[in-house]
Amino acid sequence: MTGASLIRADATDKPVIARLIQLYLYDMAAQDPFPIGADGAYAYDYLDRFWQHPYLFHLDGQIAGFALVIDHCPITQTAPCWFMAEYFVLRPYRQQTLGRTIFHAILNHHPGRWHIATQSQNRAGDAFWARATPAEGRNEFKTRFDDANWTLRAFDWDKRRA
Numbered sequence: 001m002t003g004a005s006l007i008r009a010d011a012t013d014k015p016v017i018a019r020l021i022q023l024y025l026y027d028m029a030a031q032d033p034f035p036i037g038a039d040g041a042y043a044y045d046y047l048d049r050f051w052q053h054p055y056l057f058h059l060d061g062q063i064a065g066f067a068l069v070i071d072h073c074p075i076t077q078t079a080p081c082w083f084m085a086e087y088f089v090l091r092p093y094r095q096q097t098l099g100r101t102i103f104h105a106i107l108n109h110h111p112g113r114w115h116i117a118t119q120s121q122n123r124a125g126d127a128f129w130a131r132a133t134p135a136e137g138r139n140e141f142k143t144r145f146d147d148a149n150w151t152l153r154a155f156d157w158d159k160r161r162a
Helices: 011-028 098-109 123-132
Strands: 004-008 053-059 062-070 082-089 112-119 139-145 148-157
Touching (some): 011 053, 011 062, 053 098, 098 123
Parallel strands (some): 082 112
Antiparallel strands (some): 004 053, 053 062, 139 148
16 A cells, blocks of 8 residues: 555654544444543553554554554463554544555564454454454454453464565
8 A cells, every 4th residue: 555654653652642542442432332531531541551562654644543562462461472452543544455554564563473352342343353364374262351252363473474
């Protein structure tokens, strides 16, 4: 996809990603209602914890989404293992292969064992990850974590696959 770029975020980008998380949670609230705080914002307490390998991505110079990658799977306690803690594509940029293109760029930055998990009620996210993750060599299973049902996809990524 021409015009797509992946940028490693730094501390100066943290407020931008914090604002994008509000849009992400708003989208997620359609399936899993999140309470709004008295300040009009969704509570999100994981940004510092997930700020290990943060990314912003753009399409034609415009912010199109973000990703937060961590170095272990909190669901299975597997380490080393790359885990997509958060992944969000803004609505105007969905259905344009941007999500898959950027995801594969992230995989190439972090070759090795991967776990991708979606909550069972997130049908759109589950359909995306079913298409975006490699079918060959992928193990998929249902699990329960943090009082929620999840689908977890486990696979190994080698840059030569790209």
